[in-house]
Amino acid sequence: MRSELRKAGGEESLQPVQLQALVYLSRANRYSNTPQALADYLGLTKGTVSQTLLLLDRRGLIERFEDDVDRRVVRLRLSTSGERLLYETQPALPWQNATRNISPNRVRNAVSALREALMTLQQDNEATTFGDCQSCTWCQKLSQRIYRCGQMGDRLSGPETRKICRIYAPKVEEVT
């Protein structure tokens, strides 16, 4: 995994963390596109992440702008060239290819087992968990296309419910 990440970023002379930050930002929802959320996601301090963001900003891969209501908060998003870089790099592609000889069913089972292990690990470490609305306790379906986050009280579009969120609370699956 280390080599893969380094190679993918190396072509654009990006460090592994920088690439991971870009991937995160491409998938973060409106509650999760801040430096602090990225720090929690990567398991780094906010100071460290601040430096990474400075660098990505200087390279024009991200944009930083103020939050409307809380003026301490910085919002982050990929710039056009940041999105293009991700599109051209396709960091996930080697991993997808690696499963080509494995039946979809086995892949599904393995993924679900890994997801459970991750959740247990995160609970043991009292770490922030990230996930999308589909498996989140707070998510309410209002209509065919409109959802609502019961925690924040906002309405969410369909596409937004597939992004990752820092205030994720996994539904407890009833398995005996």
Place this chain on the structure above:
Amino acid sequence: MRSELRKAGGEESLQPVQLQALVYLSRANRYSNTPQALADYLGLTKGTVSQTLLLLDRRGLIERFEDDVDRRVVRLRLSTSGERLLYETQPALPWQNATRNISPNRVRNAVSALREALMTLQQDNEATTFGDCQSCTWCQKLSQRIYRCGQMGDRLSGPETRKICRIYAPKVEEVT
């Protein structure tokens, strides 16, 4: 995974790579306890690994000694305090605990799927594969307790066949 590795090493003020190097050396067989093998394993250059080893040596966690036949080669092994550090740190423990709510059968299936994916990924990258004798093409069983590596021509004890080897050639499993 990043956080976990950093935390485990942090208690002994070891960087993630340094801890990974120690774990590798604790499991490397006689063909694989060299700086170059470690570099291949970690996916780093030999120069980088050389620096890591220098540091581990200064801290007394490893020992370096010359090879008998090829005097360019440096052999590596954990020192007593290196082994003690690994024993006290137990870097794998959090991962084992993370699977405690998953049935052994699901874990086995997920592990085998991951192993296959890793093999495919490594083949795609033409990377060196590492593994133990149990699933290696070269391994011959001579008697109850004595094995032989068909590639190198050496006899191997039972415990040595459970270490990881850089000249590993996975048996092709006949699955249709």
Place this chain on the structure above:
DNA sequence: CGCATTAGTATCGTCTCGATACGAAGTTGT
């Protein structure tokens, strides 16, 4: 209003890592 809290930045020192250059030991070809 004063005070604690929170989001983010700035700076410093230690370490990682690749690139490059190097030396020493082994190998190959003639």
Place this chain on the structure above:
DNA sequence: ACAACTTCGTATCGAGACGATACTAATGCG
């Protein structure tokens, strides 16, 4: 035997990662 090449490891340098610490600014709470 000897020159040319290769392989194993080390040394050094610069960009960057990372945590620790200290700081500013905005918010919230009494």
